[in-house]
């Protein structure tokens with residue numbers, strides 16, 4: 001059994017920012033991460049203070065890990081399988097991806113933590129076409145708040161289900177009027193008022209399943225091809241498919257509350273969930289899904305984790321550890 005003051009689950013932007021703060025408070029901190037979350041596969045952040053030319057998620061994560069390690073934070077590249085509460089402590093089990101895939105019971109780590117910060121994120125639903133990871137984040141986009149500006153005067157095909165497509169089209173009109181909507185689910189027809197909206201803005205719409213995208217360079221999709229052979233000219237695809245998964249289970253298994261959309265509810269000030277000792281930050285929490293918001297929440301959670309731990313004494317690394325605080 002390994003003992004830590006704080007375990008952070010997830011090393012995306014939210015988890016790493018919390019780790020940097022907690023390391024600097026001198027708490028014994030472990031970050032467990034299975035890799036390749038949303039921060040990792042964002043090719044360029046264009047809206048982050050200090051990076052006028054943009055910065056890739058992979059670069060931020062690399063820098064963030066190095067920075068946290070400087071302050072004594074440990075890292076474990078594993079999947080957290082389960083978490084339970086025993087008295088005031090959390091018992092966490094983690095395993096390497098390889099053993100999880102093989103269904104092996106070997107190499108399981110048991111970790112005990114006084115506090116946990118859950119920063120496990122969410123995952124987008126990708127359009128169901130071959131080679132999607134080649135395009136994802138480059139020419140297949142997911143977040144108007146992030147990438148709307150990059151669409152100025154571009155030819156954009158929106159892929160969605162039912163009213164999701166036209167609703168996103170309304171948002172994207174701020175940047176381009178060259179829009180086409182594809183409804184991939186014929187069981188979910190688009191409502192009359194949305195059809196009238198698209199007609200009034202000259203937005204063509206199709207209903208049909210996707211077959212494949214054509215695009216030599218990952219930055220540009222030249223054509224969207226449907227299963228019935230329809231070919232739609234394009235430069236960027238925008239997904240209105242929403243989220244495939246929200247990684248809340250480790251928290252909800254302990255009784256943490258989620259909102260109607262399935263995101264974790266936290267105290268707005270402290271970021272603690274309704275489970276004492278369990279904090280949550282980043283995209284897994286109900287908020288606007290932006291990298292700097294995940295970072296801000298990571299910092300805020302760390303501040304309150306520190307306050308809560310300090311009620312019980314000083315960090316072991318402190319020179320005054322043996323004295324009553």
Ligand SMILES: Cc1cc2nc3c(=O)[nH]c(=O)nc-3n(C[C@H](O)[C@H](O)[C@H](O)COP(=O)(O)OP(=O)(O)OC[C@H]3O[C@@H](n4cnc5c(N)ncnc54)[C@H](O)[C@@H]3O)c2cc1C
Nearest residue numbers: 010012013014034035037038039080121146282283290291
């Ligand atoms: C294509 C794209 C472009 C974007 N562009 C922008 C932009 O321009 N500007 C902007 O502000 N935001 C942008 N965003 C949003 C931004 O990337 C996210 O808000 C941010 O990455 C969220 O960080 P996070 O730490 O909450 O989650 P993540 O970065 O997803 O990290 C979660 C981590 O937890 C790990 N994890 C999950 N479950 C477990 C488990 N059981 N055990 C161990 N580890 C686990 C995952 O593997 C992952 O590494 C974009 C998102 C996407 C997808």
